Amino acid sequence: xxxxxxxxxxxxxxxxxxxAQAVANGAQSRGAEVRLRRVQELAPxxxxxxxxxxxxxxxATKDQIGEATLEDLEWATAYAxxxxxxxxNVSAQLKQFIDQTGVQWxxxxxxxxxxxxxxxxxxxxxxxxxxxxxxxxxxxxxxCVIVPPGYTDPLLFAAGGNPYGTSWPSGxxxxxxxxxxxxxxxQGRHLADIAGRLAG
Numbered sequence: 690x691x692x693x694x695x696x697x698x699x700x701x702x703x704x705x706x707x708x709a710q711a712v713a714n715g716a717q718s719r720g721a722e723v724r725l726r727r728v729q730e731l732a733p734x735x736x737x738x739x740x741x742x743x744x745x746x747x748x749a750t751k752d753q754i755g756e757a758t759l760e761d762l763e764w765a766t767a768y769a770x771x772x773x774x775x776x777x778n779v780s781a782q783l784k785q786f787i788d789q790t791g792v793q794w795x796x797x798x799x800x801x802x803x804x805x806x807x808x809x810x811x812x813x814x815x816x817x818x819x820x821x822x823x824x825x826x827x828x829x830x831x832x833c834v835i836v837p838p839g840y841t842d843p844l845l846f847a848a849g850g851n852p853y854g855t856s857w858p859s860g861x862x863x864x865x866x867x868x869x870x871x872x873x874x875x876q877g878r879h880l881a882d883i884a885g886r887l888a889g
Contacts, residue, residue, distance in 0.1 A: 692721040692884040694877070695761045698771035699728045699782040702742040704809040704859050705771045706750060711870045712769045712807060712855075715877025721884070724765070726757035728786040742862070757786055762793055767884035768804040768833070769877065770824060777816030778823050787827055799831035803887060805838070805880045807873060809857040809865070813849075817856035825853075836883045838876045848872035 694716040700706035706727070713725045727750060730737070737743045762768070772783040779787075793799065806828075808820045828835050838845055839852045847868035848855060855873040857865045865873070 695765035711873035712877035715874035719881035774810040774816040774820035777819040821853040
């Protein structure tokens with residue numbers, strides 16, 4: 690059985706979306722079958738419309754990226770989850786999706802499957818590491834094998850050297866730079882490699 694990776698993310702203005710695409714591309718380059726999925730948007734239109742970048746991203750991706758389902762998680766042999774940081778924690782949209790997985794968790798769907806995570810925040814010290822650590826708490830409960838990028842390739846240092854997962858400080862509008870996209874791509878390759886080893 691080949692490696693099947695579900696890249697599941699939430700993105701408001703597109704930064705985490707860009708990282709998710711890079712992670713997906715990295716996994717695909719290792720021969721993995723990949724499903725790139727966004728979780729359901731929970732914010733009301735009034736909030737989205739108040740931020741032109743948010744509205745533009747919602748409109749640009751709603752018909753291009755499929756919405757995540759629990760079946761995607763059952764299908765996958767490895768996972769990559771992405772979220773913007775919300776007060777140093779996981780976004781409500783991704784958390785709401787994760788909170789629906791009780792049946793799969795009880796059935797052992799996640800047991801021993803490799804998983805990795807990535808994030809973005811406005812500020813360099815805006816909670817990226819705590820967000821990834823908070824997200825990883827879910828994976829401990831699931832019984833997953835957490836696959837961080839660590840310091841396993843020199844290219845990670847050019848992207849800020851976050852050993853927990855790729856992270857991007859948007860600075861209030863900048864999209865992920867090439868070094869960060871390369872780090873996310875590497876993270877996807879690394880996840881697929883580990884998944885392949887675990888599959889034997």
